[in-house]
Amino acid sequence: MLAQSLFFNNRSGLRLHYLRWGEPDGIPVLLLHGLRAYAQTWEALAAALGPGYCCYALDQRGRGLSDWAEWSSYRTEVYVDDLEDLVAHLGFGRFVLVGHSLGGANALEYARRNPGRLLALVIEDIGPGSSSSGDGAERIRREMRETPLWFADWAEAEAFWRTSRPGLSAEALVSRLAHSMQAGEQGVTWRHDQQGIAEARLNIEPTDLWPAVRAIDCPTLFIRGGRSDFLSPATLAALREANSNIATAEIVNASHYVHDDQGAAFNRLVTGYLDEQTGRQLQESGEKA
Structure with missing residues:
Protein backbone atom coordinates (compact mmCIF):
# COMPACT_ATOMS: atom_id res chain seq x y z
CA MET A 1 0.00 0.00 0.00
CA LEU A 2 1.52 3.31 -1.10
CA ALA A 3 1.36 6.34 1.16
CA GLN A 4 0.31 9.79 0.05
CA SER A 5 2.63 12.55 1.32
CA LEU A 6 0.76 15.67 2.49
CA PHE A 7 1.36 18.93 4.37
CA PHE A 8 -0.66 21.41 6.42
CA ASN A 9 0.07 24.57 8.39
CA ASN A 10 -0.57 24.60 12.13
CA ARG A 11 -1.97 27.51 14.15
CA SER A 12 1.44 29.22 14.36
CA GLY A 13 2.29 28.75 10.68
CA LEU A 14 4.60 25.76 11.07
CA ARG A 15 4.48 23.46 8.02
CA LEU A 16 3.91 19.90 9.19
CA HIS A 17 4.05 16.72 7.11
CA TYR A 18 1.91 13.62 7.33
CA LEU A 19 1.34 10.41 5.40
CA ARG A 20 -1.97 8.83 4.47
CA TRP A 21 -2.57 5.18 3.64
CA GLY A 22 -5.97 4.02 2.42
CA GLU A 23 -9.21 5.59 1.31
CA PRO A 24 -10.80 8.44 3.30
CA ASP A 25 -14.02 6.47 3.91
CA GLY A 26 -12.16 3.96 6.11
CA ILE A 27 -12.12 4.21 9.91
CA PRO A 28 -9.59 6.98 10.62
CA VAL A 29 -6.48 5.99 12.57
CA LEU A 30 -3.98 8.67 13.57
CA LEU A 31 -0.46 7.43 14.38
CA LEU A 32 2.15 9.23 16.50
CA HIS A 33 5.81 8.14 16.46
CA GLY A 34 8.35 8.26 19.28
CA LEU A 35 11.03 10.74 20.34
CA ARG A 36 13.37 10.52 17.31
CA ALA A 37 11.22 8.60 14.85
CA TYR A 38 9.15 9.56 11.79
CA ALA A 39 5.83 8.91 10.06
CA GLN A 40 7.07 5.99 7.94
CA THR A 41 7.71 3.92 11.05
CA TRP A 42 3.98 2.97 10.90
CA GLU A 43 4.00 1.68 7.32
CA ALA A 44 3.73 -2.00 8.26
CA LEU A 45 0.90 -1.38 10.73
CA ALA A 46 -1.04 0.58 8.12
CA ALA A 47 -0.66 -2.33 5.70
CA ALA A 48 -1.75 -4.84 8.37
CA LEU A 49 -4.86 -2.84 9.24
CA GLY A 50 -5.92 -2.99 5.62
CA PRO A 51 -8.68 -1.35 3.57
CA GLY A 52 -11.23 -0.96 6.37
CA TYR A 53 -9.07 1.76 7.90
CA CYS A 54 -7.54 5.00 6.67
CA CYS A 55 -4.23 5.64 8.47
CA TYR A 56 -2.62 9.03 8.96
CA ALA A 57 0.92 9.31 10.41
CA LEU A 58 2.22 12.70 11.50
CA ASP A 59 5.85 13.79 11.38
CA GLN A 60 5.73 15.63 14.69
CA ARG A 61 7.46 19.02 14.75
CA GLY A 62 11.22 18.77 14.36
CA ARG A 63 11.02 15.34 12.72
CA GLY A 64 10.83 13.87 9.23
CA LEU A 65 9.73 16.43 6.65
CA SER A 66 8.04 18.72 9.18
CA ASP A 67 9.50 22.10 10.08
CA TRP A 68 11.87 22.41 12.99
CA ALA A 69 11.03 24.81 15.82
CA GLU A 70 12.52 26.32 18.98
CA TRP A 71 13.56 23.51 21.31
CA SER A 72 11.38 24.97 24.07
CA SER A 73 8.33 24.06 21.96
CA TYR A 74 9.23 20.37 21.92
CA ARG A 75 6.92 19.64 24.85
CA THR A 76 3.67 17.78 25.35
CA GLU A 77 1.17 20.63 25.32
CA VAL A 78 2.54 22.05 22.05
CA TYR A 79 2.65 18.63 20.38
CA VAL A 80 -1.02 18.23 21.36
CA ASP A 81 -1.80 21.66 19.87
CA ASP A 82 -0.29 20.38 16.60
CA LEU A 83 -2.34 17.19 16.83
CA GLU A 84 -5.54 19.15 17.41
CA ASP A 85 -4.71 21.27 14.36
CA LEU A 86 -4.24 18.15 12.21
CA VAL A 87 -7.52 16.65 13.44
CA ALA A 88 -9.30 19.90 12.54
CA HIS A 89 -7.55 20.02 9.16
CA LEU A 90 -8.68 16.47 8.38
CA GLY A 91 -12.23 17.08 9.61
CA PHE A 92 -12.38 13.98 11.79
CA GLY A 93 -15.38 12.99 13.83
CA ARG A 94 -14.40 10.16 16.14
CA PHE A 95 -11.20 8.31 15.35
CA VAL A 96 -8.55 5.89 16.64
CA LEU A 97 -5.32 7.25 18.11
CA VAL A 98 -2.09 5.21 18.39
CA GLY A 99 1.14 6.45 19.93
CA HIS A 100 4.59 5.11 20.79
CA SER A 101 6.63 6.56 23.68
CA LEU A 102 6.63 10.36 23.19
CA GLY A 103 3.72 9.86 20.79
CA GLY A 104 1.94 7.83 23.45
CA ALA A 105 2.28 10.65 25.97
CA ASN A 106 0.91 13.08 23.40
CA ALA A 107 -1.96 10.71 22.60
CA LEU A 108 -2.90 10.41 26.27
CA GLU A 109 -2.89 14.17 26.74
CA TYR A 110 -4.96 14.62 23.59
CA ALA A 111 -7.54 12.19 25.01
CA ARG A 112 -7.64 14.10 28.31
CA ARG A 113 -8.09 17.46 26.57
CA ASN A 114 -10.67 16.15 24.07
CA PRO A 115 -13.10 13.79 25.80
CA GLY A 116 -15.50 11.85 23.61
CA ARG A 117 -13.40 12.09 20.44
CA LEU A 118 -11.79 8.66 20.33
CA LEU A 119 -13.14 5.30 19.22
CA ALA A 120 -10.11 3.60 20.75
CA LEU A 121 -6.62 4.38 22.00
CA VAL A 122 -3.44 2.28 21.73
CA ILE A 123 -0.35 3.25 23.74
CA GLU A 124 2.97 1.54 23.03
CA ASP A 125 5.43 1.24 25.91
CA ILE A 126 4.94 4.37 27.97
CA GLY A 127 3.04 5.11 31.16
CA PRO A 128 3.06 7.52 34.08
CA GLY A 129 6.59 7.97 35.39
CA SER A 130 8.28 6.27 32.43
CA SER A 131 10.00 9.44 31.21
CA SER A 132 11.09 10.73 34.61
CA SER A 133 12.53 7.77 36.54
CA GLY A 134 13.91 4.28 36.02
CA ASP A 135 16.52 2.67 33.80
CA GLY A 136 14.76 3.55 30.56
CA ALA A 137 14.46 7.24 31.38
CA GLU A 138 18.15 7.37 32.29
CA ARG A 139 19.09 5.49 29.13
CA ILE A 140 17.27 8.01 26.96
CA ARG A 141 18.82 10.97 28.80
CA ARG A 142 22.25 9.38 28.28
CA GLU A 143 21.52 8.90 24.57
CA MET A 144 20.47 12.54 24.30
CA ARG A 145 23.78 13.63 25.82
CA GLU A 146 25.96 11.28 23.78
CA THR A 147 24.37 10.90 20.32
CA PRO A 148 26.63 12.49 17.68
CA LEU A 149 25.24 15.00 15.20
CA TRP A 150 27.34 13.64 12.33
CA PHE A 151 28.71 10.29 11.13
CA ALA A 152 31.62 9.90 8.72
CA ASP A 153 29.63 7.68 6.32
CA TRP A 154 26.65 5.34 6.05
CA ALA A 155 28.61 2.42 7.49
CA GLU A 156 29.29 4.41 10.65
CA ALA A 157 25.63 5.44 10.84
CA GLU A 158 24.52 1.83 10.53
CA ALA A 159 26.99 0.78 13.23
CA PHE A 160 25.45 3.41 15.53
CA TRP A 161 21.99 1.88 15.14
CA ARG A 162 23.23 -1.70 15.54
CA THR A 163 24.97 -0.77 18.78
CA SER A 164 22.25 1.40 20.30
CA ARG A 165 19.28 -0.76 19.18
CA PRO A 166 20.54 -4.36 19.07
CA GLY A 167 16.98 -5.75 18.94
CA LEU A 168 16.02 -3.93 15.74
CA SER A 169 14.71 -6.15 12.99
CA ALA A 170 16.45 -5.93 9.62
CA GLU A 171 13.43 -4.10 8.19
CA ALA A 172 13.41 -1.58 11.03
CA LEU A 173 17.13 -0.89 10.58
CA VAL A 174 16.66 -0.20 6.88
CA SER A 175 13.73 2.09 7.70
CA ARG A 176 15.70 4.08 10.27
CA LEU A 177 18.61 4.61 7.93
CA ALA A 178 16.31 5.68 5.10
CA HIS A 179 13.95 7.95 7.02
CA SER A 180 15.80 9.30 10.05
CA MET A 181 19.16 10.03 8.38
CA GLN A 182 20.45 11.86 5.31
CA ALA A 183 23.70 12.72 3.55
CA GLY A 184 25.16 16.15 4.27
CA GLU A 185 28.29 18.22 3.80
CA GLN A 186 30.14 16.56 6.66
CA GLY A 187 28.97 13.00 6.08
CA VAL A 188 25.68 11.52 7.33
CA THR A 189 23.43 13.42 9.71
CA TRP A 190 19.89 13.35 11.12
CA ARG A 191 16.71 14.37 9.35
CA HIS A 192 15.25 15.40 12.70
CA ASP A 193 16.38 18.26 14.96
CA GLN A 194 18.66 16.10 17.10
CA GLN A 195 20.21 19.00 18.98
CA GLY A 196 16.89 20.68 19.75
CA ILE A 197 15.20 17.42 20.73
CA ALA A 198 18.09 16.64 23.09
CA GLU A 199 17.87 20.10 24.70
CA ALA A 200 14.15 19.64 25.29
CA ARG A 201 14.43 16.10 26.64
CA LEU A 202 17.18 17.09 29.07
CA ASN A 203 15.61 20.36 30.27
CA ILE A 204 11.81 20.09 30.16
CA GLU A 205 10.06 18.23 32.97
CA PRO A 206 8.04 15.29 31.60
CA THR A 207 4.25 15.60 31.84
CA ASP A 208 2.51 13.74 34.67
CA LEU A 209 0.34 11.24 32.79
CA TRP A 210 -1.79 10.01 35.70
CA PRO A 211 -4.52 12.66 35.20
CA ALA A 212 -4.79 11.60 31.55
CA VAL A 213 -4.90 7.90 32.48
CA ARG A 214 -7.71 8.47 34.97
CA ALA A 215 -9.67 10.53 32.43
CA ILE A 216 -9.60 7.93 29.61
CA ASP A 217 -13.16 7.44 28.33
CA CYS A 218 -12.63 4.97 25.45
CA PRO A 219 -11.33 1.41 25.07
CA THR A 220 -7.56 1.62 25.54
CA LEU A 221 -4.76 -0.89 25.10
CA PHE A 222 -1.33 -0.37 26.68
CA ILE A 223 1.34 -2.57 25.07
CA ARG A 224 4.62 -3.34 26.85
CA GLY A 225 7.75 -4.88 25.35
CA GLY A 226 8.65 -7.93 27.42
CA ARG A 227 12.24 -6.64 27.73
CA SER A 228 11.30 -2.98 28.12
CA ASP A 229 13.32 -0.86 30.54
CA PHE A 230 10.76 1.96 30.17
CA LEU A 231 7.34 0.56 31.14
CA SER A 232 7.32 -1.86 34.06
CA PRO A 233 4.90 -4.73 34.79
CA ALA A 234 4.00 -2.94 38.03
CA THR A 235 2.94 0.15 36.10
CA ALA A 265 3.29 -9.69 16.64
CA PHE A 266 2.63 -6.01 17.35
CA ASN A 267 0.60 -5.58 14.16
CA ARG A 268 -1.50 -8.69 14.87
CA LEU A 269 -2.25 -7.50 18.37
CA VAL A 270 -3.21 -3.97 17.36
CA THR A 271 -5.25 -5.09 14.35
CA GLY A 272 -7.21 -7.62 16.40
CA TYR A 273 -7.87 -5.12 19.16
CA LEU A 274 -9.02 -2.35 16.82
CA ASP A 275 -11.19 -4.70 14.73
CA GLU A 276 -13.00 -5.72 17.91
CA GLN A 277 -13.25 -2.33 19.58
CA THR A 278 -14.07 -0.11 16.62
CA GLY A 279 -16.72 -2.52 15.37
CA ARG A 280 -18.40 -2.56 18.75
CA GLN A 281 -18.14 1.22 19.22
CA LEU A 282 -19.63 1.95 15.80
CA GLN A 283 -22.41 -0.59 16.28
CA GLU A 284 -23.37 0.83 19.67
CA SER A 285 -23.40 4.42 18.42
CA GLY A 286 -25.01 3.72 15.06
CA GLU A 287 -22.15 5.50 13.27
CA LYS A 288 -20.84 4.41 9.90
CA ALA A 289 -17.23 3.38 9.39
Missing part, protein backbone atom coordinates in the same frame (compact mmCIF):
# COMPACT_ATOMS: atom_id res chain seq x y z
CA LEU A 236 0.80 -2.03 33.78
CA ALA A 237 -1.00 -3.40 36.82
CA ALA A 238 -1.48 0.10 38.23
CA LEU A 239 -2.93 1.26 34.91
CA ARG A 240 -5.56 -1.48 34.97
CA GLU A 241 -6.47 -0.54 38.53
CA ALA A 242 -6.73 3.14 37.68
CA ASN A 243 -9.30 2.89 34.87
CA SER A 244 -11.64 0.10 33.83
CA ASN A 245 -11.35 1.16 30.16
CA ILE A 246 -7.72 0.01 30.12
CA ALA A 247 -6.49 -3.39 28.92
CA THR A 248 -2.81 -4.34 28.82
CA ALA A 249 -0.60 -6.74 26.88
CA GLU A 250 3.07 -7.72 26.65
CA ILE A 251 4.98 -8.86 23.58
CA VAL A 252 7.93 -11.13 24.30
CA ASN A 253 11.43 -10.52 22.98
CA ALA A 254 10.72 -6.84 22.43
CA SER A 255 12.40 -3.83 24.00
CA HIS A 256 10.89 -0.36 24.38
CA TYR A 257 10.68 -0.28 20.56
CA VAL A 258 8.02 -2.99 20.29
CA HIS A 259 6.83 -2.33 16.73
CA ASP A 260 10.46 -2.26 15.53
CA ASP A 261 11.60 -5.40 17.36
CA GLN A 262 8.52 -7.63 16.91
CA GLY A 263 6.56 -5.96 14.15
CA ALA A 264 4.44 -8.92 13.08
